[in-house]
Amino acid sequence: MSKKVCFMIPNKDYALDGMRSTLGLSVENHYSYCVVLNAELDEFDDYNKENLEWIRDMEGEVYSNVEANCQKNDLKPITIEELGQKLREMDIIVPYGTY
Amino acid sequence: MANSLGIFVTNPDNWEHVKGVVKAAKNKGLKVKVFFSWTGTHLAKKPDFKDLCELADDVSICADSYKKVGYDVEDVPAGLTPEKMATQAQHGAIVEEYDKYLTL
Amino acid sequence: MKILHVYRHEPADFTKKLVEIVSEGRETESFNLYEDNPDYDKLVDMILEADQTICWW
Numbered sequence: 001m002s003k004k005v006c007f008m009i010p011n012k013d014y015a016l017d018g019m020r021s022t023l024g025l026s027v028e029n030h031y032s033y034c035v036v037l038n039a040e041l042d043e044f045d046d047y048n049k050e051n052l053e054w055i056r057d058m059e060g061e062v063y064s065n066v067e068a069n070c071q072k073n074d075l076k077p078i079t080i081e082e083l084g085q086k087l088r089e090m091d092i093i094v095p096y097g098t099y
Numbered sequence: 100m101a102n103s104l105g106i107f108v109t110n111p112d113n114w115e116h117v118k119g120v121v122k123a124a125k126n127k128g129l130k131v132k133v134f135f136s137w138t139g140t141h142l143a144k145k146p147d148f149k150d151l152c153e154l155a156d157d158v159s160i161c162a163d164s165y166k167k168v169g170y171d172v173e174d175v176p177a178g179l180t181p182e183k184m185a186t187q188a189q190h191g192a193i194v195e196e197y198d199k200y201l202t203l
Numbered sequence: 204m205k206i207l208h209v210y211r212h213e214p215a216d217f218t219k220k221l222v223e224i225v226s227e228g229r230e231t232e233s234f235n236l237y238e239d240n241p242d243y244d245k246l247v248d249m250i251l252e253a254d255q256t257i258c259w260w
Contacts, residue, residue, distance in 0.1 A: 010217075010260065037217065038217065080217050080220050080221065081220075081224065083221065084220065084221045084223070084224025084225060085224060087221060087224070087225045088224070088225055091255070092255075093225075093255070093257045095257065095258060095259045095260050097260075098211075098260055099212075099215070099260055
């Protein structure tokens with residue numbers, strides 16, 4: 001049965017791998033979401049752009065509460081309040097890595 | 100009654116917690132699977148990693164992460180077999196097949 | 204729905220905010236992993252009793 005899973009990543013050094021883990025669950029037919037919190041990422045290379053597209057193709061999403069990430073890398077904006085509400089719908093919540 | 104626990108490890112600072120939770124869960128008769136990803140794969144180099152592999156029912160690591168943090172995938176950590184140098188599908192197995200879930 | 208909040212460190216302000224929203228109207232328990240000599244036996248019992256465990260950073 002498909003589950004709803006949300007990865008939250010408040011650290012630049014963990015963000016791209018967290019996105020890869022998000023994609024890993026997408027391809028296993030789960031609804032997989034990722035949120036980059038409080039950390040500004042560099043512009044994605046082709047590999048990570050493709051990962052983002054794949055996540056979206058499989059009904060997942062990658063969000064960020066950092067405006068620069070949304071502008072540079074086309075992540076979907078989300079506030080902490082909106083994230084909190086979204087987490088209430090999740091079966092599994094993954095605070096990924098460390099600060 | 101839940102009888103299985105899956106643990107997803109992404110932070111190398113949590114080794115004592117991983118060992119403590121696995122030991123406690125096994126003492127209660129739970130089936131335990133642990134999957135290490137990203138910098139969590141550094142923990143496969145701990146001298147007592149092999150002991151964890153013997154205690155838990157299933158231990159695997161993300162081979163891609165292991166490579167990205169600087170190790171050679173041919174260098175299989177003690178306690179693992181080459182098949183346990185795996186992919187994120189192992190996390191999928193935890194999400195799908197295990198009653199309880201913990202991130203460390 | 205019973206939620207277990209596990210903390211690996213003292214929660215940051217944004218973590219506290221998320222916990223508050225996730226917990227609203229739900230039964231919750233918490234366990235501090237950052238204190239000396241955590242009781243892992245108790246933690247596993249709490250995980251078994253909860254419907255969902257969130258292990259915050």
